[in-house]
Amino acid sequence: MVPYKTYLSESEMPTQWYNMRADMKNKPAPLLNPGTLQPMTAQELSGVFCEELVKQELDNDTPYIDIPKEICDFYRMYRPSPLVRAYCLEKALGTPARIYYKFEGNNTSGSHKLNSAIAQAYYAKKQGLKGVTTETGAGQWGTALSMACAYLGLDCKVYMVKVSYEQKPFRREVMRTYGASVTPSPSETTNVGRKILAEHPGTTGSLGCAISEAVEAATSTEGYRYVLGSVLNQVVLHQSIIGLESKLAFDKIGEKPDIIIGCAGGGSNLGGLIAPFMGQKLRGEADYKIIAVEPASCPSFTRGKFAYDFCDTGMVCPLAKMYTLGSGFIPSANHAGGLRYHGMSSILSQLYHDGLMEATSVEQTSVFEAATQFARVEGILPAPESSHAIKVAIDEALKCKETGEEKTIFFGLTGTGYFDMVAYQKFNDGEMSDYIPTDDDLAVGLSKLPKVE
């Protein structure tokens, strides 16, 4: 019998990240300089990012990149994460499907975000920097970065999307406990923040706004660089640890997933989760049905355009070619803060464009129904973001129940919902509603995409 939880031993843990780009026929399009609309050079990027991270950002060729020993040591504090067989969920659903999930929530950041936070903080420290700035949505990335910086002795300034700052005061305290400073965004502390506040008074903010502020804070302060928890190629690279561990664990128990499901905001979890499986698919060694799940309120893949766009609302960052709703799109205040981003990783966007994966969107009340059902039988109270994947995993398992197919369904349980109890309370009280933008709502953002050949 397959155990409930499969752990690798520490000696079995991967010591290299896997870079999907090396196996992609159609490489992701390069970042463009917002002024010249020419591909960003390493030199231009190094004003914003650490040098080693710039190398990783631009490297479309090296398939495996060594994980520095110091990062491996940090990983050992909270990794490997378990590959869990969801026996109780299977039983509750009465499905012949076998359901597995990779649980990334067993660390204080509450999510997979720590995997890239420690890497980015490590390279900043190695370069002799004083500190880093960043944005955070649900607070998971900010917490993760605070933890990594506390461990390494780096200063950490976090711009937190205002709606999350208000919904999650305790996240702020976790970050403060780890020594970070936390500012609600948009704020009066940056030029771009003041501009956004003037144009959208009363806005609850977005990841796009917070990114603009954090970039400005980094580039205007000596000894600081900006770090980002999603979207970038380097982040997808670091997060490949999720998929690599999963693949090794599946091999260990002699199992192979048929369907792989991940929630998608900027793409950090999904990109990491699918990495080695997509690698096999790209090399023609195996096939998997891969499904990205996004919130109906912020549907970049399913209703956005594949085009060059600004990564941030303030239009100070480079442009990326991606599925986007427009950098001016500010999603409604739904409860999956980590998925409220207008765009999507360029790598994932290219893969989706090339038909190598599917995408679907789900509404938040159905997501919380799935989350509650999951919590009651599997024990773990999931993050709203992760619950998007749970919802679709349950749907797929119920399809198997109808057809009698014994598929192996694998999803990423990116984190826990312990700091999302305002959202759960709304759901428990029957006060949660769904927000689906109309075509007209979306047209506003999409009509303002920059003109790039």
Add this chain to the structure above:
Amino acid sequence: MVPYKTYLSESEMPTQWYNMRADMKNKPAPLLNPGTLQPMTAQELSGVFCEELVKQELDNDTPYIDIPKEICDFYRMYRPSPLVRAYCLEKALGTPARIYYKFEGNNTSGSHKLNSAIAQAYYAKKQGLKGVTTETGAGQWGTALSMACAYLGLDCKVYMVKVSYEQKPFRREVMRTYGASVTPSPSETTNVGRKILAEHPGTTGSLGCAISEAVEAATSTEGYRYVLGSVLNQVVLHQSIIGLESKLAFDKIGEKPDIIIGCAGGGSNLGGLIAPFMGQKLRGEADYKIIAVEPASCPSFTRGKFAYDFCDTGMVCPLAKMYTLGSGFIPSANHAGGLRYHGMSSILSQLYHDGLMEATSVEQTSVFEAATQFARVEGILPAPESSHAIKVAIDEALKCKETGEEKTIFFGLTGTGYFDMVAYQKFNDGEMSDYIPTDDDLAVGLSKLPKVE
């Protein structure tokens, strides 16, 4: 090199609990009927507790008791818990000591409480009951019981100490998400609650009050029984899984602790953590220095009396012989809700009385200093309760630094502090103070101990 985390495989997990009482020369004194002051019979106890649990409560002879398969299955959802080598803390302290901790926080209840919750809920279900009632302090026990009841389909009514109910609204929502009803205690819903409110208007409650209310609610409702998360012999029995796993893991890595440290409120964690080690000590097979750590604001071991006392404030429950501050003692509103109990497990009280373990008390500001230091280097944000053990583990490690001794220090990290951010915020803002009762404060409770020969 010893790994950062040692996990048993699921097949190596213990399938029996260990009952320390079987090896104790001086058995813990029996519970007394509050009316007759005679030892409680099985029949009397079965009005309050399930039958199987009554058997376990009274069994002073059987050393090993089988864990039912259904409970083993549930344990596999979140156990084994890791035995962690605190390499980073050792390095930060510059100590030659080797520090280990057993981390029980990797489940949604956030603590070790789930180990007994599932056992008690299972036996209630097996007996065909409709539901159970209980009290909760910090909220960890209530959450654990809610999870166990949701899994088994039992109704769950929780009386939550008012100070925690107010400090931890999100705990309440977690319990509601798992389908439990939650009432702040003291409340107007019971006779005893109304009486306590009349005598102490404005009280922030205590575990003792909440127990009285939960017992009244259980005994006055058909098909319900009361369950308790600490103090009782049966709870210490179930929690022995912590120590048993730890012992197996130590054996696996060829290590043996010199000092074992656990926080002590009612004794559930400490009793479970030390069980097999104390067993060796009782049988003369090995020796360990064992330290109970309690809050200076609620010092049952270090400043209480070893005497028969009521287990609850309302004086409706049986009397237990234990170290107690008097059932009328209502501790000040410190931030380790789980340790705010006037008494202590009869088993642990007897062991302490017999000189088989030591006890010390620590002040909460020093506890939060230790918690923050630990969080920053070891990653995990600890519960205030657990941090009492961290504080003393650090002190012991620093003693080793002075003497150069390479001792092996082992402590119980009972849980996470994710729902304790109000307390961390107070500490971060420099607004936390210490509450140490004067001898006169303590005399009030101690002078009212019942007269028992």
